[in-house]
Amino acid sequence: MYNFKEVETKWRGIWETNNTNEVSCPTKAPEQKKVYVLEMLPYPSGKIHMGHVRNYAIGDVVARFKKSSGYNVLHPMGWDSFGMPAENAAIKHGVHPREWTEGNILAMKNTLLPLGLSYDWKREIATHSKEYYGLEQQIFLDLYQRGLIYRKDAFVNWDPVDNTVLANEQVIDGCGWRSGAPVIKKKIPHWCVRITAYTDELLRNLESLPGWPEKVLLMQENWIGKSEGLEVKFVFHDKTVSRVAAFPDDSVTVFTTRPETLFGASFCAIAPEHPLSSFLAESDQEIAAFIRKCQELPSTESAISIAEKKGYDTGIFVRNPFDSKKLIKLYIANFVLMEYGKGAIFGCPAHDERDFDFATKYELPITTVIQCPPEETLPYVEPIGKMVHSEFLDGLDVLEARKVAIDKAEQLKIGVRKVTYRLRDWTVSRQRYWGCPVPMVHCPQCGTVPLRKEDLPVWLPEDVDFTQVGNPLDKHETWKQTVCPVCGAAAQRETDTLDTFFESSWYFLRYCSPHASEPFDKAEAQYWMPVDIYIGGIEHAVLHLLYARFFSMALSDMQYIDVREPFITLLTQGMVCHTSFQNSQGEWLYPEDVDKLPDGTYVCIETGEQVKAVRAEKMSKSKNNVVDPTAIVDAYGADSLRLFIMSDTPYDKDFYWNTEALDGAWRYLNKMWRLCENIMAQGVFSEEILAQGTAAIISKNDAPDILETTHVYLARIEQSLNQFSFHKAIALHRELTRALENCNFTEVRKDIAAEVFYIWLTAISPVTPHFALEAYEALFKPRSVHDTLLWPQLRPELATEDFVEIAVQVCGKFRGAFTAPVGASDTELQDNAMALENVQKFIVNKKITKVVVVSDKLVNFVVE
RNA sequence: GCCUGCUUGGUGGAAUUGGUAGACACAACAGACUUAAAAUCUGUCGAUUUAUAAUCAUGCCGGUUCGAUUCCGGCAGCAGGUACCA
Numbered sequence: 001m002y003n004f005k006e007v008e009t010k011w012r013g014i015w016e017t018n019n020t021n022e023v024s025c026p027t028k029a030p031e032q033k034k035v036y037v038l039e040m041l042p043y044p045s046g047k048i049h050m051g052h053v054r055n056y057a058i059g060d061v062v063a064r065f066k067k068s069s070g071y072n073v074l075h076p077m078g079w080d081s082f083g084m085p086a087e088n089a090a091i092k093h094g095v096h097p098r099e100w101t102e103g104n105i106l107a108m109k110n111t112l113l114p115l116g117l118s119y120d121w122k123r124e125i126a127t128h129s130k131e132y133y134g135l136e137q138q139i140f141l142d143l144y145q146r147g148l149i150y151r152k153d154a155f156v157n158w159d160p161v162d163n164t165v166l167a168n169e170q171v172i173d174g175c176g177w178r179s180g181a182p183v184i185k186k187k188i189p190h191w192c193v194r195i196t197a198y199t200d201e202l203l204r205n206l207e208s209l210p211g212w213p214e215k216v217l218l219m220q221e222n223w224i225g226k227s228e229g230l231e232v233k234f235v236f237h238d239k240t241v242s243r244v245a246a247f248p249d250d251s252v253t254v255f256t257t258r259p260e261t262l263f264g265a266s267f268c269a270i271a272p273e274h275p276l277s278s279f280l281a282e283s284d285q286e287i288a289a290f291i292r293k294c295q296e297l298p299s300t301e302s303a304i305s306i307a308e309k310k311g312y313d314t315g316i317f318v319r320n321p322f323d324s325k326k327l328i329k330l331y332i333a334n335f336v337l338m339e340y341g342k343g344a345i346f347g348c349p350a351h352d353e354r355d356f357d358f359a360t361k362y363e364l365p366i367t368t369v370i371q372c373p374p375e376e377t378l379p380y381v382e383p384i385g386k387m388v389h390s391e392f393l394d395g396l397d398v399l400e401a402r403k404v405a406i407d408k409a410e411q412l413k414i415g416v417r418k419v420t421y422r423l424r425d426w427t428v429s430r431q432r433y434w435g436c437p438v439p440m441v442h443c444p445q446c447g448t449v450p451l452r453k454e455d456l457p458v459w460l461p462e463d464v465d466f467t468q469v470g471n472p473l474d475k476h477e478t479w480k481q482t483v484c485p486v487c488g489a490a491a492q493r494e495t496d497t498l499d500t501f502f503e504s505s506w507y508f509l510r511y512c513s514p515h516a517s518e519p520f521d522k523a524e525a526q527y528w529m530p531v532d533i534y535i536g537g538i539e540h541a542v543l544h545l546l547y548a549r550f551f552s553m554a555l556s557d558m559q560y561i562d563v564r565e566p567f568i569t570l571l572t573q574g575m576v577c578h579t580s581f582q583n584s585q586g587e588w589l590y591p592e593d594v595d596k597l598p599d600g601t602y603v604c605i606e607t608g609e610q611v612k613a614v615r616a617e618k619m620s621k622s623k624n625n626v627v628d629p630t631a632i633v634d635a636y637g638a639d640s641l642r643l644f645i646m647s648d649t650p651y652d653k654d655f656y657w658n659t660e661a662l663d664g665a666w667r668y669l670n671k672m673w674r675l676c677e678n679i680m681a682q683g684v685f686s687e688e689i690l691a692q693g694t695a696a697i698i699s700k701n702d703a704p705d706i707l708e709t710t711h712v713y714l715a716r717i718e719q720s721l722n723q724f725s726f727h728k729a730i731a732l733h734r735e736l737t738r739a740l741e742n743c744n745f746t747e748v749r750k751d752i753a754a755e756v757f758y759i760w761l762t763a764i765s766p767v768t769p770h771f772a773l774e775a776y777e778a779l780f781k782p783r784s785v786h787d788t789l790l791w792p793q794l795r796p797e798l799a800t801e802d803f804v805e806i807a808v809q810v811c812g813k814f815r816g817a818f819t820a821p822v823g824a825s826d827t828e829l830q831d832n833a834m835a836l837e838n839v840q841k842f843i844v845n846k847k848i849t850k851v852v853v854v855s856d857k858l859v860n861f862v863v864e
Numbered sequence: 865g866c867c868u869g870c871u872u873g874g875u876g877g878a879a880u881u882g883g884u885a886g887a888c889a890c891a892a893c894a895g896a897c898u899u900a901a902a903a904u905c906u907g908u909c910g911a912u913u914u915a916u917a918a919u920c921a922u923g924c925c926g927g928u929u930c931g932a933u934u935c936c937g938g939c940a941g942c943a944g945g946u947a948c949c950a
Binding site: 001040042043045080083085086092156157165166167168169170173214215216218219222223224299300301302305306307335338339353354357359423424427428429430431432467498500504537538539540541542543544574575577647648649650652653655657658660661663664665667668670671674716719727728730731732733734737806807808809811812813814817822838849851852854857858860861862 | 865866867868869870875876877878880883885886887888889891903904905917921927930931932943944946947948949950
């Protein structure tokens with residue numbers, strides 16, 4: 001039996017001794033082509049779970065395949081070690097965030113090491129380390145000097161009892177998770193990154209990223225949300241006598257993508273945060289109360305959009321910009337976002353779902369301005385049809401009318417053509433301890449000023465108190481007090497820390513030169529960047545990947561690097577799911593505490609009680625449906641786990657954990673080992689024999705079937721790996737194994753057999769590296785230890801197939817098949833197909849109206 | 865709500881991107897070997913029927929095509945994201 005424990009320990013030892021996974025600096029191998037394989041760095045939550053294992057197994061197969069193919073491969077690993085959970089642990093268990101984080105890193109690394117992942121651990125980074133966040137502050141200052149960071153008021157979730165800022169995750173049903181008090185929105189000053197300065201490039205470059213999944217490109221495009229339209233003024237009716245007399249403006253400016261529907265406008269609505277709302281609230285208690293009510297909603301887009309649409313009639317009228325005689329009611333509405341457009345809208349209920357609901361609720365007029373097809377009911381939202389009830393737009397098509405309306409508004413000087421984006425600037429301030437301190441100082445004389453680079457880094461203080469609520473930095477008096485870098489007077493440090501997306505926006509650059517005294521060495525980054533294959537969860541499709549793209553562009557404009565797009569190929573993996581088990585009390589049980597009965601039902605091992613199996617959810621601690629990789633590695637070995645997790649399911653689909661199939665992977669490994677033992681019983685090969693075999697010129701006619709078969713499979717496995725269809729590569733390898741098992745090697749020339757077995761071993765080596773190397777050593781008895789198997793040279797002339805099976809259809813239905821030489825003529829195929837007995841049955845006495853012949857594939861007779 | 869995906873046997877999935885639906889596995893069943901078990905090997909394995917074959921079948925409804933799991937339109941369910949979880 002294959003002794004995985006001994007074998008895996010041995011090879012990991014060899015890799016470590018040989019520094020196999022360390023990559024040379026580029027100057028030593030300038031000729032060699034590089035590949036940078038990167039998996040998204042994990043948050044050190046405490047345990048490696050199967051989602052991690054899947055991510056790293058994918059990365060490792062790619063990295064090993066590339067290395068085997070002769071590339072210089074950078075494959076690093078590190079830790080995204082700032083973030084909220086460390087503070088939660090500090091609050092809950094009284095442990096310091098650093099201690100908790102570093103303990104977790106150690107534990108997780110200990111789980112990763114036995115998996116045999118080909119990381120260059122000498123390049124390991126942790127973003128909470130002083131080397132990392134100290135340098136990050138330099139980047140922050142550079143961005144600030146370049147005008148890409150500014151101060152801005154923004155809303156936060158505010159717990160009025162604890163007097164603290166809450167993350168969206170900490171708001172449960174609109175209430176603070178600890179105090180239980182209803183959360184309100186509160187405006188506080190923030191540090192903000194001007195990502196919108198790069199909107200155009202972030203959008204435009206999406207077209208030059210063919211290695212990204214289409215869905216991610218679409219998600220990013222929609223997130224940026226470019227829309228063209230009109231910014232148009234709705235002038236107050238009779239401003240002098242109304243309550244807006246003292247308001248500095250004489251109109252409300254609205255952005256619309258549907259300017260052609262202006263004649264159908266039946267109301268205007270402004271955001272509760274709109275300056276006019278605030279102005280009105282000053283002298284109107286009811287309005288102030290309504291605005292406060294709106295601000296009770298959590299600030300997430302989803303909460304706002306599913307909340308009941310509410311409007312407050314201000315009693316103010318505005319004039320329709322195209323027809324000043326038409327007066328329109330002005331509302332304050334909870335669904336209007338201040339961050340988008342001008343924070344004000346006009347509603348055309350006949351042609352917009354939401355406006356229709358609003359108008360119906362508040363009994364506002366509904367005027368059709370686009371001729372609605374008879375089968376449609378209002379609201380009719382398609383931008384197709386002729387304009388009606390719209391004066392100068394009447395009779396025009398919708399899209400044409402849109403242009404005319406914009407031109408007219410510009411001509412009348414009541415509006416301007418405008419491109420608006422959904423993308424907002426990136427708020428990076430966090431009122432928390434466990435993050436990178438913002439290197440700014442508040443001076444009573446000089447205002448808010450940046451530190452000088454020589455004043456950096458600003459370390460986090462170690463002595464912090466988590467027994468009080470709020471940001472510990474804010475309460476740390478000695479840390480807070482400093483001197484102004486400009487005037488030298490007493491001043492206070494900024495106590496906000498940075499969003500952890502800031503760290504993950506440049507870590508891939510740091511890996512290129514993890515020990516440089518600057519954030520990174522330009523020459524090294526020049527060699528390694530961009531990342532060739534980036535692998536991570538689909539949940540990062542928008543935010544992380546957009547921020548990282550922005551960083552590359554900004555850093556390149558600041559001459560740090562020459563790369564504007566950091567990731568060439570992006571693989572988004574699916575989740576790892578597992579059945580969850582719930583007993584009658586609603587408690588979640590661990591999978592190992594549950595037994596499956598022959599009838600397919602599940603019982604609790606301890607109590608014998610029947611438990612409910614809830615299909616397939618993301619593995620999560622709260623549902624106890626996690627499987628511990630260490631236990632699996634102990635019982636089956638790393639190769640089995642790697643093989644199992646790469647088998648069956650394509651990398652981008654959700655993976656359903658299934659312990660029985662893991663047995664299957666383990667059996668396959670043993671089957672391969674048995675095959676090796678059988679061959680060894682017939683005598684081993686040698687590297688000399690192997691060299692002869694691969695050098696010998698064997699024409700297709702002389703090649704034994706097994707050599708042809710092996711090269712056919714090598715070609716297909718190579719292709720599958722290049723397409724990242726790992727599960728197919730493994731299925732193909734199983735087929736090849738069967739072919740080898742069925743071959744009598746006593747009748748095969750030794751050098752040819754050697755070549756066959758070398759290909760067979762190497763083809764699976766990226767997935768099961770320990771096994772492949774051990775088997776190579778056993779079969780070939782090399783003089784010196786090989787720690788990587790070089791990918792075999794494919795002989796295309798042996799991998800071509802001479803015959804193909806031709807399917808025959810009658811009226812598109814399969815009726816038979818026959819074998820034909822590759823490249824047979826259409827007439828030949830048609831005649832052969834016609835001759836098939838089962839085909840005759842269906843065409844006899846029928847008139848053939850058409851014959852479709854697809855070369856090397858199919859013949860289809862169409863009969864009446 | 866909005867954006868983006870996904871849905872194929874008992875189960876995971878395959879189908880060279882419009883051309884034989886179910887490769888390769890898991891589970892199950894039967895057999896061989898064994899005193900027995902484990903391991904291993906062999907076979908069967910979508911449904912229906914009048915069964916050497918035919919019909920139906922890729923979430924549901926409709927369309928394009930000689931031909932649709934694949935393309936188009938609509939619907940349902942599930943999942944990810946929704947800007948302070950990472």
